[in-house]
Amino acid sequence: MKHAAGQIKKPAYAVIILLWLIAPLFIGKYWTDVLNNVAIYALLGLSLNIILGYGGMFHMGHAAFYAIGAYTTAIINTAWGVPVLWLMPLAGLAAGLFALVVARPIIHLRGDYLLIVTIGMVEIVRIALINNVFGITGGANGIFGISSPTIFGFQINGIVAPAHYFYLVTAFLAITIVLFYLLENSRFGRALKFLCSDEVAAEGSGINTAGYKLAAFVIGAVWAGMTGTLYASKMGFISPESFSFWESVVMFMIVILGGSGNIAGVLLGAALIIGLPEIFQGLQQYRLLIFGLALMIMMIFRPQGILPPKPRSYPIGKLEKNEVSL
Amino acid sequence: MEQFFTQLTNGLAVGGIYALIALGYTMVYGVLKLINFAHGDLFTIGAYLGLTLLTSLALTDHIGGIAGVILLAVMAMGLVGIIGILLDRAAYKPLRTSPRLSAVVSALGASIVLSNTIMLVYGPSTRVYPQGLLPGQVFYIFGLPVPVMRFVILGASIALMIGLYVFIQRTKIGTAIRAAAIDQDAARLMGINVDRVIMLVFFIGPALGGAAGVMVGLYYGQITFTMGWIYGLKAFTAAILGGIGNIPGAMVGGLLLGVIEALGATYISMAWKDAIAFFVLILILIVRPTGLLGERVAEKI
Numbered sequence: 201m202k203h204a205a206g207q208i209k210k211p212a213y214a215v216i217i218l219l220w221l222i223a224p225l226f227i228g229k230y231w232t233d234v235l236n237n238v239a240i241y242a243l244l245g246l247s248l249n250i251i252l253g254y255g256g257m258f259h260m261g262h263a264a265f266y267a268i269g270a271y272t273t274a275i276i277n278t279a280w281g282v283p284v285l286w287l288m289p290l291a292g293l294a295a296g297l298f299a300l301v302v303a304r305p306i307i308h309l310r311g312d313y314l315l316i317v318t319i320g321m322v323e324i325v326r327i328a329l330i331n332n333v334f335g336i337t338g339g340a341n342g343i344f345g346i347s348s349p350t351i352f353g354f355q356i357n358g359i360v361a362p363a364h365y366f367y368l369v370t371a372f373l374a375i376t377i378v379l380f381y382l383l384e385n386s387r388f389g390r391a392l393k394f395l396c397s398d399e400v401a402a403e404g405s406g407i408n409t410a411g412y413k414l415a416a417f418v419i420g421a422v423w424a425g426m427t428g429t430l431y432a433s434k435m436g437f438i439s440p441e442s443f444s445f446w447e448s449v450v451m452f453m454i455v456i457l458g459g460s461g462n463i464a465g466v467l468l469g470a471a472l473i474i475g476l477p478e479i480f481q482g483l484q485q486y487r488l489l490i491f492g493l494a495l496m497i498m499m500i501f502r503p504q505g506i507l508p509p510k511p512r513s514y515p516i517g518k519l520e521k522n523e524v525s526l
Numbered sequence: 527m528e529q530f531f532t533q534l535t536n537g538l539a540v541g542g543i544y545a546l547i548a549l550g551y552t553m554v555y556g557v558l559k560l561i562n563f564a565h566g567d568l569f570t571i572g573a574y575l576g577l578t579l580l581t582s583l584a585l586t587d588h589i590g591g592i593a594g595v596i597l598l599a600v601m602a603m604g605l606v607g608i609i610g611i612l613l614d615r616a617a618y619k620p621l622r623t624s625p626r627l628s629a630v631v632s633a634l635g636a637s638i639v640l641s642n643t644i645m646l647v648y649g650p651s652t653r654v655y656p657q658g659l660l661p662g663q664v665f666y667i668f669g670l671p672v673p674v675m676r677f678v679i680l681g682a683s684i685a686l687m688i689g690l691y692v693f694i695q696r697t698k699i700g701t702a703i704r705a706a707a708i709d710q711d712a713a714r715l716m717g718i719n720v721d722r723v724i725m726l727v728f729f730i731g732p733a734l735g736g737a738a739g740v741m742v743g744l745y746y747g748q749i750t751f752t753m754g755w756i757y758g759l760k761a762f763t764a765a766i767l768g769g770i771g772n773i774p775g776a777m778v779g780g781l782l783l784g785v786i787e788a789l790g791a792t793y794i795s796m797a798w799k800d801a802i803a804f805f806v807l808i809l810i811l812i813v814r815p816t817g818l819l820g821e822r823v824a825e826k827i
Contacts (some may be wrong), residue, residue, distance in 0.1 A: 258627060258630065305812045306808070306811070306812065309811060309815070311626050311627065311630070312560075312561045312626065312630050313811060313815070315561075315630065316561065316759075316762060316766075316807065317807065317808055317811055319759065320759070320763075320804035320805075320807045320808050321804075321808070323759075323800070323801065323804050324801045324804050324805065327797075327798060327800055327801040328801070330797075331795075331797045331798065445755075449634070449638075452634075456631055485646065486642075486646075488638055488642045489638070489639055489642040489643065489646070491635075491638060492634075492635045492636065492637070492638030492639035492640075492642065493635065493639055494635070495631055495632065495634060495635025495638070496616070496617050496632045496635040496636055496639065498631075499621060499624070499628045499629070499631050499632040499635070500620045500621065500632070503624060503625070503627075503628040503631075
């Protein structure tokens with residue numbers, strides 16, 4: 201924790217956080233909404249980062265978990281009128297359970313095989329949504345009339361008043377960052393990073409690699425599911441189109457280009473990939489072309505991303521005297 | 527019975543197309559252990575180049591329908607093959623010694639670049655292939671009608687596959703390709719120019735994919751810039767199904783997947799047609815990751 205406080209004390213971080221918090225006061229509705237999207241994708245990127253960044257699993261079907269969270273919220277909210285924010289844990293649970301069932305048999309697959317299977321998974325989920333599976337997803341039209349979040353009777357409408365929504369999503373983002381920071385530096389996070397860098401050695405050190413990988417998958421899915429709630433309640437309607445394979449690619453790019461395994465990197469990635477196209481709207485039709493080129497060029501010149509994680513450092517003072525013999 | 531037969535021949539024709547694309551995946555994977563994500567887009571480029579050549583050169587007016595289409599397919603294959611080599615140079619060659627993820631991400635980037643380049647050049651709307659170039663007659667087998675087009679597609683893909691098989695098995699260059707697939711370093715020590723082999727693989731695979739693109743244009747009559755994605759995934763499934771890295775496996779896997787999909791769409795559900803291939807993919811990776819014909823279990827999957 202001491203380390204965390206030290207990081208936030210850095211003036212650059214403080215300025216960015218302050219600017220982020222006061223931004224809606226100065227920019228219009230449109231740009232506030234852009235920031236809301238950046239925040240939502242930052243949440244998705246952070247949740248994928250647990251699987252891809254710490255766990256090193258090439259997972260390109262993250263939109264499936266996001267979709268399941270959003271649809272759980274939409275179905276229960278429109279059918280029984282349960283307030284959306286109460287549904288957040290439930291959405292997370294649904295996505296987590298789905299991840300548990302789906303990931304169990306595929307978790308052992310090697311890198312690119314896992315990638316292709318997760319692509320298959322997200323496509324099957326999307327086709328299931330379009331085909332109105334169980335008659336509850338509304339088919340290709342999706343689900344309309346999802347209510348806005350309310351806090352103590354105060355309604356937060358993401359479309360009419362993006363600034364209100366901004367503080368809701370920022371609050372959740374802040375909680376997420378703190379929790380994931382703690383996770384990263386916990387025993388769990390260290391074990392995950394270890395098995396990512398050398399699976400055999402990790403297993404040899406007594407880490408239950410399959411269990412840890414599965415846990416990472418489920419945690420990432422739970423968070424994506426909860427983010428799905430935020431998205432559904434912001435838009436008021438959802439359809440399978442919002443959860444296409446392309447969404448998974450965007451999340452993947454946020455993590456890889458930003459710096460996989462580093463929270464600050466993922467946040468930067470979300471800002472660049474979601475924010476930049478809004479600034480350069482004249483280049484809209486070249487957007488994907490530029491992203492594709494960026495992926496290729498980055499892999500050649502800086503494969504670790506723009507802001508890669510710093511290697512862990514252990515202050516020498518913490519070691520016992522007899523341990524410093526080297 | 528008639529429906530079953532119709533779907534079976536349809537499945538075999540589509541399966542031949544999958545098999546041709548799958549060969550590209552499997553050859554590159556065999557030599558480089560890399561999933562060439564951009565392969566599906568090379569296939570789309572083949573379809574679009576075929577259309578351009580078809581409409582601009584008017585070959586079919588001069589030398590007749592069938593000869594014109596064959597000549598044009600060969601030209602499209604050559605062009606796509608060259609694009610394949612360029613793709614390797616730009617996206618994969620700088621990453622030969624990098625970790626796996628880097629090459630895979632670069633492949634994904636290349637796929638995005640290629641499909642968007644097609645969109646910027648040809649526009650986002652669906653393009654239509656001219657009709658009536660090939661005979662539209664219907665054959666009767668045991669009194670059941672089969673459009674001759676299906677035979678042409680299946681026959682052409684089988685001919686290409688046999689040609690490739692003979693080339694790989696019987697020629698000196700084919701032996702070099704097989705050697706490089708088994709052990710690159712040992713092949714290098716035996717005096718094989720592995721870089722040449724890789725270049726050749728990146729020519730042949732995309733060329734076959736380009737041929738498949740032209741066939742899809744002729745068979746379905748319309749093409750879109752995003753179609754490479756779904757065809758690519760299905761062809762990759764076919765390659766896995768037969769055993770990736772294994773050339774006869776890609777042929778068997780492609781035909782099998784085409785038939786499974788056609789019959790599944792008819793007897794299970796049309797709406798779930800695209801999902802069937804993905805179920806097959808997940809199932810085969812869980813149950814038998816080496817594929818039907820894959821024997822080499824060199825690496826843990």
